[in-house]
Amino acid sequence: MDNSIPEEMLTALARTANALDYTAHMALISPTVSVFGVPGFEVIGYDDWARQCQHEFTQKLLKRVHYEGLRIVSSTTSRIMFKTVETTEGTDGTINHHGLEVLIQKEPDGVWRVTQERVLPEEEVAFDSRKSH
Numbered sequence: 001m002d003n004s005i006p007e008e009m010l011t012a013l014a015r016t017a018n019a020l021d022y023t024a025h026m027a028l029i030s031p032t033v034s035v036f037g038v039p040g041f042e043v044i045g046y047d048d049w050a051r052q053c054q055h056e057f058t059q060k061l062l063k064r065v066h067y068e069g070l071r072i073v074s075s076t077t078s079r080i081m082f083k084t085v086e087t088t089e090g091t092d093g094t095i096n097h098h099g100l101e102v103l104i105q106k107e108p109d110g111v112w113r114v115t116q117e118r119v120l121p122e123e124e125v126a127f128d129s130r131k132s133h
Contacts, residue, residue, distance in 0.1 A: 003070055006082045009104050009112060010067040017065040020057040026050055030105065030113040037119035063089040078106040079115075085125065099125035 009028065016025035026049075035044035056062045065088050073081040081103045088096045099120035104112050 003072065005112060006070055006072065006080055006084075006102075006104065009102075009114070010070065010084060013114075014065045014067060017053075017057075017062060020060065020062065022053055022057045025053055025057075027111075028113055030107060030115040033113075033115055033117070035117045035119070037121070061090055061092070063091045065089075073101065080104050083120070 012028055013025070016028065029046060029049055031046050033046050033049060035041075035049065038044055041048075065086065067084045067086055069083075069085050071083045073083060075081065081101065083099060083101050085097060085099050090096075099122075101118040101120055102114060103116035105115040106112050
């Protein structure tokens with residue numbers, strides 16, 4: 001599978017977050033998105049994601065987001081699941097790294113959007129990194 005679509009998605013997610021461009025960032029997220037694996041939450045949906053971004057962007061709490069590594073898990077012509085590591089740096093100096101499993105889907109309007117994310121447990125990230133070497 002060609003990595004260009006997921007690479008473009010990660011670049012767009014980072015670029016829009018780093019620019020604090022709420023409208024452009026949320027245009028990359030499906031209204032049906034579900035996020036799993038966030039401590040303290042069973043599932044996070046679009047409205048929760050939107051609220052969090054609105055808060056972080058307007059308060060300028062985010063200094064930088066970037067992604068490292070990309071491994072395709074599975075793909076079809078309209079869906080791609082991949083793993084990556086996201087690093088977020090806050091303006092207060094905090095740095096968070098976490099592995100993500102991301103499902104992007106080509107929606108009816110022809111735009112690829114994030115439809116599902118799973119924050120990976122540390123053990124799975126460690127296992128995946130050993131497996132890829």
